[in-house]
Amino acid sequence: MTEEELKQIKPTVTVDARGTYCPGPLMELIKEIRQQPVGSIIELISGDAGSAKDVPEWLNKVKQEFLGVIPGDGFWRIFAKKVRDM
Amino acid sequence: MSEKLAVIIASEEYEKSHVAAMIASVAAVSGVEVSIFVTMNAVYNFLKVNVEKKNFDGGKIYEQIKEKKAAMFYEMFDQAKMLGGLKIYVCSMVMDLLKIEQEDLIDIVDDNLGLAAFLGIMEGAETITF
Numbered sequence: 382m383t384e385e386e387l388k389q390i391k392p393t394v395t396v397d398a399r400g401t402y403c404p405g406p407l408m409e410l411i412k413e414i415r416q417q418p419v420g421s422i423i424e425l426i427s428g429d430a431g432s433a434k435d436v437p438e439w440l441n442k443v444k445q446e447f448l449g450v451i452p453g454d455g456f457w458r459i460f461a462k463k464v465r466d467m
Numbered sequence: 468m469s470e471k472l473a474v475i476i477a478s479e480e481y482e483k484s485h486v487a488a489m490i491a492s493v494a495a496v497s498g499v500e501v502s503i504f505v506t507m508n509a510v511y512n513f514l515k516v517n518v519e520k521k522n523f524d525g526g527k528i529y530e531q532i533k534e535k536k537a538a539m540f541y542e543m544f545d546q547a548k549m550l551g552g553l554k555i556y557v558c559s560m561v562m563d564l565l566k567i568e569q570e571d572l573i574d575i576v577d578d579n580l581g582l583a584a585f586l587g588i589m590e591g592a593e594t595i596t597f
Contacts, residue, residue, distance in 0.1 A: 402537040404493050408546055411496050415550070435493075442497045 382449040387460055390448070392424035393417060399428040399456055406432045407439055414445065414463050422448070425459040433457045443467060471592035472501045473585075479508035481525030481540070483597035485532065488540035488547070490595065495551030502588045503544070504580070506558035509597075510565065512540070513557060518573050544575050556580040556588075 382390075396413050398406035406427035413423050425436065436459050437447040445467070448460035472494045476487050487503070495501045505513050512523060518541055523529065532539070538546075547553045557572055559579040569579065580588075 402535070404489055404543075405538060407493065408496065408543075408550065411550055439493070439497060 382460075384449070384451055387449045387451050387458075390422060390424075390460060392460065393421035395424040395426065397426045398432075399426055401429075403429045403431050403435070405429070407435050410436060410459075410461065411439075414461065415467060417463055419463050419466060421463045423461045423463065425461065426453075426456055427459060428456045430457075432459060436461065470499055472499050473504065473589040473592040473594040474501065475504045475506065475594065475596040476509040476512075477507040478597055479511050479524045481512065481523040481529040481532075484509060484512045484523075484540040485529070485543075487595075487597045488543040491553060492543045492547030492551070495547040495553040498551075500592075501547070501551070501553040502585075502592070503553070503555040504558065504585045504588075505555065505576070506561055510557060510561045510567065513555075513572050513576055514567070515571060515573050541573055541575060548575060554578075556585060558582075 394413060396409050398409040406425060406429050410425045433450050440447040440461055444465060446462040446464045448462055451458040474487050474491050476484055491501045491503060511517055554577045555575055557576050557579045559581050562579050
């Protein structure tokens with residue numbers, strides 16, 4: 382998705398993981414994605430530069446969908462969609 | 468990557484337990500079956516008495532972890548156990564040497580194991596040593 386498209390997204394839930402260190406943001410996302418029903422969109426806000434690369438890698442590994450990332454000022458907004466049960 | 472990961476922690480250096488916990492927890496939540504073997508001086512990091520007092524042997528990064536209040540290695544292991552498949556075993560030889568009982572170890576420790584048993588777990592697993 383383009384950044385413009387991502388900005389239009391209304392996430393089901395937003396997880397603000399700023400203030401946690403790697404792999405904290407990824408773990409916060411995992412906790413949330415497990416609880417949400419299939420079809421949910423989860424927005425993860427991370428202050429860790431690694432998350433923008435880490436999260437898509439993990440989503441790919443567990444076969445969930447990575448929608449994209451919007452870089453902010455010192456943080457990243459990462460969008461994921463739960464497409465199957467886990 | 469192999470679907471089994473074995474991590475051996477032998478050093479008491481705090482940072483080594485920390486990086487082991489980071490790698491192990493991400494692997495565990497990615498569907499990898501993770502087994503941790505705590506042996507030699509690393510056993511001191513898993514003693515209740517040392518964890519309660521944060522009595523660890525660490526360097527510059529450990530100082531930063533404390534200052535920034537980042538998650539400690541045992542908190543990461545605890546979370547990984549809740550979210551994925553991860554088991555922690557302590558070397559029975561070291562427990563015997565130091566006269567340590569299971570209740571002296573923090574609760575995230577599953578069991579104690581001898582080497583033959585851990586070698587069985589390591590079979591076909593990717594292994595990392597700290």
